[in-house]
Amino acid sequence: MKIISMIPARYAASRFPGKLMQDLAGKPVIVRTYEAAVNTGLFDEVIVVTDSDIIFDTVRDHGGKAMMSQEEHDCGSDRIAEAVADMDVDIVVNVQGDEPFTDRESLEKVIEVFREDPDREIDLASLMTPIDDWEEINDPNTVKVIVDHRSFALYFSRSPIPYPRAKEVGAVYYKHKGIYAFRKEAIVDFKKLKMQPLEATEKIEAIRYLEYGRKIKMVVTTSEGIEIDTPEDLEKAKKQWK
Known part of the structure; x- marks a missing residue:
């Protein structure tokens, strides 16, 4: 089984433009993320x-591999789908460019899902981590996920799900971490599927798979790391790196 990691990277992030080129302990964030993925030894x-020419040149200048997209894309999955269309690969792992603390244990868990799926029931796998901070649960920048009894995703939302009408029941809240592992055919098909209203409303691309009946297996991880979405996140990352 051939497994590769693709890191979609655009310069113009809405909340923090140019964040992938920000310095993190002497190297740009995108380079730190690339090195973290390589250092897992899984791919x-x-x-x-x-x-972005800037990101392309920067990754190459630091000895990394980079490709330029030939089309305009609305999301990272579309960008990856174009890139892998003609590649001979089985599993594609999407590592977000703003995740410089990407770790081997978490990535290994999503890859293992496919090794344990002889019937090829699963189209993609992703990560979730338990959260209990109500400020984070209510934060629209934190994407939440609910799953069925087999840990297949039922829905993703920026709203608190499930709604805490009866807090005493003790439902566990899960934050979705933006790492996906796809069968190649699933990611290539994604680009052909038209965006539907739920995805367009929430601005969460994983919803597109659910709207078209695809199976997303969620895996629990306790590895938090730091996703760099804001200048404040970057400052946290710098402190953690030290």
Whole structure:
């Protein structure tokens, strides 16, 4: 089984433009993320796919592999789908460019899902981590996920799900971490599927798979790391790196 990691990277982030080029302990965030993915030792190849000449040149200048997108894309999955269409691969792992603390244990868990799926029931796998901070649960920047008894995703939302009408029941809240592992055919098909209203409303691309009946297996991880979405996150990352 050939497994690669693709890191979609665009320069113009809405909340923190240019965040992937911000300095983190002497190297840009995107380079730190690339190196973290390589250092897991899990992949036959790690490639940054971008629409930015600056990011492309920076990754290459630091000895990394990078590809330029040939089309305009609305989301990272579309960008990856274009890049892998003609590649001979089985599993594609999407590592977000703003995740410089990406760790081997978490990635290994989503890859293992496919090794334990002989019937090829699962289209993609992703990570979730338990959260109990109500400020974070109510934060729209934190994507929440609910799952069935087999840990297949039922829905993703920026709203608190489940709604805490009866807090005493003790439901566990899960934050979705933006790492996905896809069968190649699933990610290639994604680009052909038209965005539906739920995805367009929530701005969560994983919802597109659910709207078209695809199976997403969620895996619990306790590894938090730091996703760099804001300047404040970058400052936290710098402190943690030290």
